[in-house]
Amino acid sequence: xxxxxxxxxxxxxxxxxxxxxxxxxxxxxxxxxxxxxxxxxxxxxxxxxxxxxxxxxxxxxxxxxxxxxxxxxxxxxxxxxxxxxxxxxxxxxxxxxxxxxxxxxxxxxxxxxxxxxxxxxxxxxxxxxxxx
Amino acid sequence: xxxxxxxxxxxxxxxxxxxxxxxxxxxxxxxxxxxxxxxxxxxxxxxxxxxxxxxxxxxxxxxxxxxxxxxxxxxxxxxxxxxxxxxxxxxxxxxxxxxxxxxxxxxxxxxxxxxxxxxxxxxxxxxxxxxxxxxxxxxxxxxxxxxxxxxxxxxxxxxxxxxxxxxxxxxxxxxxxxxxxxxxxxxxxxxxxxxxxxxxxxxxxxxxxxxxxxxxxxxxxxxxxxxxxxxxxxxxxxxxxxxxxxxxxxxxxxxxxxxxxxxxxxxxxxxxxxxxxxxxxxxxxxxxxxxxxxxxxxxxxxxxxxxxxxxxxxxxxxxxxxxxxxxxxxxxxxxxxxxxxxxxxx
Ligand SMILES: [Zn+2]
Numbered sequence: 001x002x003x004x005x006x007x008x009x010x011x012x013x014x015x016x017x018x019x020x021x022x023x024x025x026x027x028x029x030x031x032x033x034x035x036x037x038x039x040x041x042x043x044x045x046x047x048x049x050x051x052x053x054x055x056x057x058x059x060x061x062x063x064x065x066x067x068x069x070x071x072x073x074x075x076x077x078x079x080x081x082x083x084x085x086x087x088x089x090x091x092x093x094x095x096x097x098x099x100x101x102x103x104x105x106x107x108x109x110x111x112x113x114x115x116x117x118x119x120x121x122x123x124x125x126x127x128x129x130x131x132x
Numbered sequence: 133x134x135x136x137x138x139x140x141x142x143x144x145x146x147x148x149x150x151x152x153x154x155x156x157x158x159x160x161x162x163x164x165x166x167x168x169x170x171x172x173x174x175x176x177x178x179x180x181x182x183x184x185x186x187x188x189x190x191x192x193x194x195x196x197x198x199x200x201x202x203x204x205x206x207x208x209x210x211x212x213x214x215x216x217x218x219x220x221x222x223x224x225x226x227x228x229x230x231x232x233x234x235x236x237x238x239x240x241x242x243x244x245x246x247x248x249x250x251x252x253x254x255x256x257x258x259x260x261x262x263x264x265x266x267x268x269x270x271x272x273x274x275x276x277x278x279x280x281x282x283x284x285x286x287x288x289x290x291x292x293x294x295x296x297x298x299x300x301x302x303x304x305x306x307x308x309x310x311x312x313x314x315x316x317x318x319x320x321x322x323x324x325x326x327x328x329x330x331x332x333x334x335x336x337x338x339x340x341x342x343x344x345x346x347x348x349x350x351x352x353x354x355x356x357x358x359x360x361x362x363x364x365x366x367x368x369x370x371x372x373x374x375x376x377x378x379x380x381x382x383x384x385x386x387x388x389x390x391x392x393x394x395x396x397x398x399x400x401x402x403x404x405x406x407x408x409x410x411x412x413x414x415x416x417x418x419x420x421x422x423x424x425x426x427x428x429x430x431x432x433x434x435x436x437x438x439x440x441x442x443x444x445x446x447x448x449x450x451x452x453x454x455x456x457x458x459x460x461x462x463x464x465x466x467x468x469x470x471x472x473x474x475x476x477x478x
Contacts, residue, residue, distance in 0.1 A: 011227060012227075015224075015227050015228045016227075016228065016230060071178060071470070071473075072178050072179065091179075093145075093177060093179065094145035094146075094177065094461075096461075109184075109188065110184050110187040110188055110191070110228055111177075111179040111180060111184050112178075112179040112180070112181060112184060113179070122181075122183075122215055122216070124183060124184065124187075124224060124228075127179070132455070132459060
């Protein structure tokens with residue numbers, strides 16, 4: 001995350017929720033996969049842009065965050081099930097613990113993920129907010 | 133014909149009341165609210181900045197326009213709070229709306245009017261055929277020194293406009309600018325907070341430029357105040373635009389639909405853009421809108437806009453400005469300080 005080239009390569013994934021899809025077995029993947037674990041060599045992998053709509057599959061309140069995220073605590077972290085199938089873990093913003101419930105619809109929003117100190121790069125990407 | 137093909141707004145979820153700021157500093161809240169006409173202001177979350185707000189408003193604009201990101205040939209972001217001193221905000225937005233790599237992009241800076249200047253540049257590029265669509269954005273997370281009068285109004289928000297020729301929701305009939313070198317408000321690179329000329333910011337700065345740009349446009353277009361249905365002025369507070377309307381002989385009722393400062397504060401580069409978006413949300417085909425921005429330093433860009441029939445067809449794809457304005461949660465001063473990272477150690 002901190003290194004510039006590795007972070008840069010993941011920009012399409014983090015900004016645009018770009019994953020992949022196996023045309024052979026019609027399975028959607030996020031993050032993207034080079035090889036379909038089901039079809040192996042018979043799989044045909046193509047790029048897939050997700051709409052950013054989904055629902056809360058599971059969630060938790062983070063009181064003691066990992067290093068670098070201290071100022072944001074407490075915050076809500078959730079497993080999001082995208083409308084197209086894949087699940088991913090992301091912060092849910094603009095809400096309190098009382099607002100979050102399993103099954104509630106969410107949408108992707110664009111936020112700062114991490115800053116490398118006062119002089120380093122700012123890393124942007126997707127988080128989620130409750131749909132209104 | 134050059135027009136607005138789509139537009140989008142963004143205002144953060146959090147608010148602080150003017151009363152709460154006044155309580156912290158032991159000032160008379162009621163007197164301040166009455167003086168500035170600002171009841172509360174928007175506050176960005178810890179993970180929001182000018183780039184994230186610009187992206188949110190731009191994504192709304194692309195959906196509203198019904199165009200592909202790849203068809204945008206220019207992205208210009210106007211702000212005085214770009215996240216980097218060196219490294220453009222515009223590339224972040226261009227990537228996030230899927231416009232990269234075949235486009236030109238740049239950041240603009242002219243205090244609170246950089247967004248409207250971006251609209252003018254897009255108009256030139258579209259009319260010359262250089263690009264099919266141009267995306268002009270005004271976005272800011274404004275900072276006021278704790279305890280300063282600016283702290284009651286300096287807020288956050290963004291407005292995006294896609295300029296093009298096809299399927300416009302509103303036609304831009306003309307534009308006119310008025311610019312002089314006036315040191316009413318400034319910030320040196322190493323300073324965290326801006327400085328301002330106090331009372332000097334009114335008469336020779338805001339009023340001179342807003343009034344002259346609006347007058348100049350009306351003369352150029354051969355119209356009078358009675359020919360416009362809505363007026364949007366830059367809105368550092370609620371008082372200034374109302375007074376400017378009075379000087380110009382414009383009925384202040386025409387100002388109200390686009391006057392958002394009482395509810396969200398002064399969004400700086402976002403202010404006239406969000407005001408225009410709020411008017412477009414309610415305007416009817418055939419109506420005319422006069423928009424005049426103001427940027428300290430100083431200058432004003434004025435536009436005459438005519439609403440087209442297409443505005444009704446595209447309304448279902450819109451996220452109205454008032455959805456953002458009304459969807460809010462209040463912070464106390466302590467949480468506000470954390471949100472704005474006003475303590476050096478944060
Ligand atoms: Zn497969």
